[in-house]
Amino acid sequence: MHCRYIPGYLRNIGPKFLEKFYKNFMALPGGVILVSGEGEEISGYIAGYTPADSLFMSLARESRLSLVFSVLFHILLNPGETGELLELARYGGRVKVPGVDGELFFIALEPPARKSGAADQLVEEACKILAEKGAKKIKVSADKENRGPNILLERLGFEPVGEFPFRGRPQNLYVRTAIRNR
Numbered sequence: 001m002h003c004r005y006i007p008g009y010l011r012n013i014g015p016k017f018l019e020k021f022y023k024n025f026m027a028l029p030g031g032v033i034l035v036s037g038e039g040e041e042i043s044g045y046i047a048g049y050t051p052a053d054s055l056f057m058s059l060a061r062e063s064r065l066s067l068v069f070s071v072l073f074h075i076l077l078n079p080g081e082t083g084e085l086l087e088l089a090r091y092g093g094r095v096k097v098p099g100v101d102g103e104l105f106f107i108a109l110e111p112p113a114r115k116s117g118a119a120d121q122l123v124e125e126a127c128k129i130l131a132e133k134g135a136k137k138i139k140v141s142a143d144k145e146n147r148g149p150n151i152l153l154e155r156l157g158f159e160p161v162g163e164f165p166f167r168g169r170p171q172n173l174y175v176r177t178a179i180r181n182r
């Protein structure tokens with residue numbers, strides 16, 4: 001699903017890398033990966049992490065650098081992508097928000113599962129688990145031109161707190177308490 005629906009650099013590295021990436025992500029104590037669907041059929045997922053701004057460093061450390069080596073190998077074969085990789089590595093530091101201690105990264109639903117309320121459930125459940133892991137405030141960003149996540153986040157009470165450029169495209173930055181204030 002990441003390869004099909006999540007724009008960005010990581011999918012360039014390929015499905016084998018992503019498999020390793022998510023396995024290691026799930027094993028981190030602050031990692032939250034939830035899927036939606038029926039029976040064996042997965043129709044959507046979301047990924048979050050606490051504390052904020054530390055996922056990539058934690059992944060590099062805990063995967064005993066095997067993820068780093070996969071990335072470096074990919075860069076060796078595709079040196080033209082070095083700029084994009086450096087931008088991704090700087091991502092965390094660029095969108096630091098004081099008081100924020102949790103983060104949502106990726107959300108995707110298969111097209112037939114969209115417009116069903118499943119996205120709301122995934123976001124709320126991920127925030128709840130991040131709260132159980134100690135996070136009080138969550139941040140998330142979305143490409144300004146990607147209508148789906150922007151509408152979803154605003155509907156769920158995430159407040160826009162700024163904008164920043166990423167991969168040459170403007171991104172909205174949103175913040176909300178992990179447990180929603182109604």
Ligand SMILES: CC(C)(COP(=O)(O)OP(=O)(O)OC[C@H]1O[C@@H](n2cnc3c(N)ncnc32)[C@H](O)[C@@H]1OP(=O)(O)O)[C@@H](O)C(=O)NCCC(=O)NCCS
Pocket residue numbers: 005006007105106107108109110113114115116117118119120146148149151152
């Ligand atoms: C982001 C994403 C998960 C949002 O899921 P979604 O189901 O499309 O989003 P919403 O829950 O906001 O639903 C979309 C519409 O269905 C409506 N809807 C939501 N729940 C509903 C329900 N239970 N019944 C009827 N309609 C519903 C919403 O009001 C919204 O309507 P609108 O477009 O008129 O405002 C989905 O668009 C997606 O997978 N996109 C591709 C991946 C991506 O870009 N991810 C973000 C970057 S990580």
